[in-house]
Amino acid sequence: MSTDEGEQKAYPTIDYQVSMPLSGGYDVIVVGGGVSGVAASIAAARMGRKTLLVEQFGSLGGTGTNGLVNAFNPFSDGVRTLIGGIGLEVVQRAYERGILAPHVTPETWKTGYMKWIPFQNEGMKVLLDEMVQEAGVELRFFTTMIDVLMDGRRIDGLILHGREGLSAVRGRYFVDCTGDAHLTALAGFPYEVGDEQGRTMPPTLCSHLINIDADAYLAFRESGAWEETLERALEEGAFTVWDKHVPGVILMGENYGFLNAGHVFGVVGLSSEDLTRGMIRGRQLAQEFVAFYRKYVPGFEKVVHMSTAPVLGIRESRRIVGEYILSIDDFLARRSFPDEIGRYNNPIDIHIMSPDPEAYEAYASMYEKRYRLPPGESYGIPYRSLIPKGSQNLLVAGRCISTDRLVQGSTRVMPCCFVTGHAAGAAAALCQEEEAPPLALDAGLLRQTLRGQGAYIP
Ligand SMILES: Cc1cc2nc3c(=O)[nH]c(=O)nc-3n(C[C@H](O)[C@H](O)[C@H](O)COP(=O)(O)OP(=O)(O)OC[C@H]3O[C@@H](n4cnc5c(N)ncnc54)[C@H](O)[C@@H]3O)c2cc1C
Structure with missing residues (x-):
């Protein structure tokens, strides 16, 4: 999509003049x-x-x-x-x-x-x-x-x-x-x-997680059971939306990491209105994913969800x-x-x-x-x-x-x-x-x- 199409809304306008340093x-x-x-x-x-x-x-x-x-x-x-x-x-x-x-x-x-x-x-x-x-x-x-x-x-x-x-x-x-x-x-x-339609990759609101048992988590990842675990959770209704594309948790230290999961579909990120919707939905999705990890993924039984990010992660x-x-x-x-x-x-x-x-x-x-x-x-x-x-x-x-x-x-x-x-x-x-x-x-x-x-x- 080219410049400005679809981005302008027809609000009434006012003129405003100001001097500044x-x-x-x-x-x-x-x-x-x-x-x-x-x-x-x-x-x-x-x-x-x-x-x-x-x-x-x-x-x-x-x-x-x-x-x-x-x-x-x-x-x-x-x-x-x-x-x-x-x-x-x-x-x-x-x-x-x-x-x-x-x-x-x-x-x-x-x-x-x-x-x-x-x-x-x-x-x-x-x-x-x-x-x-x-x-x-x-x-x-x-x-x-x-x-x-x-x-x-x-x-x-x-x-x-x-x-x-x-x-x-x-x-x-x-x-x-x-x-x-x-x-x-x-x-x-x-x-x-x-x-061509001006659609972009969906953003994700990332989170910080602590209290992860890294050994258990890494052993689980290496066991190859991730896909089947995620599919089971999807079937059992752990999520409000079907999304198998989960980059997941990346460990930054012994017992903590960041969660990159939860696509906010339909948000482009070039208006405050879009970003507001994205933040609210992103926080809901983060809750779902943390609950999923706690219930289904070894190493996350005692996980603590420290925070979501203050800004939505825009991919495109x-x-x-x-x-x-x-x-x-x-x-x-x-x-x-x-x-x-x-x-x-x-x-x-x-x-x-x-x-x-x-x-x-x-x-x-x-x-x-x-x-x-x-x-x-x-x-x-x-x-x-x-x-x-x-x-x-x-x-x-x-x-x-x-x-x-x-x-x-x-x-x-x-x-x-x-x-x-x-x-x-x-x-x-x-x-x-x-x-x-x-x-x-x-x-x-x-x-x-x-x-x-x-x-x-x-
Ligand atoms: C969920 C997600 C996961 C990702 N995973 C990875 C990964 O694992 N590894 C990796 O390498 N990359 C990853 N990426 C991609 C990568 O993080 C970003 O594409 C990259 O950081 C973009 O860098 P940038 O400097 O172009 O822009 P940004 O990081 O977006 O920085 C732009 C800066 O400009 C500021 N700004 C914007 N407008 C204005 C303005 N008008 N006035 C003043 N300041 C302004 C913003 O506040 C911001 O600080 C991921 C992206 C997302 C969204």
């Missing part, structure tokens, strides 16, 4: 403090640019922390580490301070094939605070970007809303790391939402239409690009869109067979997929970069968001130096710079 002088302004925004702002600030990072909540990490999605997808293709640079630094520092799950070792991110990297939520928030501050990023929490000031196709500044009220801020280059391509949409650049919303749209053909061909800023290999992971067995079978064959690259193989990510079509001073990173819908099912996960964030931040810094629009930047210079900063670019 204006600040400026920023070389690079990054909107959104998820993993892509963290990487983008650190990259720009380390290159000496005066960098502002704007985040609507009070901690960094985005879906990874505030959404309680406390595990990075694999960093390696099974042979080599694909994720270098700032993403790798985060994992190495997290390991050194003991906030990764006990089973994670350097081999996990060096050569682990399909090996997740769970982390402790609080420790990750603190680490990201530290890294952003060390880099000299000016960080503004509890500040929401609500509008843009345009000068033709150039973004001149942003309208922000914080505890002080409204303010305006000027900058020279901008990086949209909002996950939802919020800045790109406000600036009037093209984007798409979901499939807008994708920008960029100077290059990375396609499933590129993925299948393991394509390399002259302007490649990194490589990744995550299988195409598009969650079921409706609660029925056919949708689940289609998903399983897609994720487990059809769109899974074998060890040692990966696809390239071109710099052009970070540039909205026609952009003069805007770059995009993270979940909403320019891909077709299938490939977004791979690039949306956090390791790849680190890669695109790092590249977008470095590109913004170089553009500022060269006084060039993003598309005019010498991709060779960007690649050389990123390699020097530890990125994997063969």
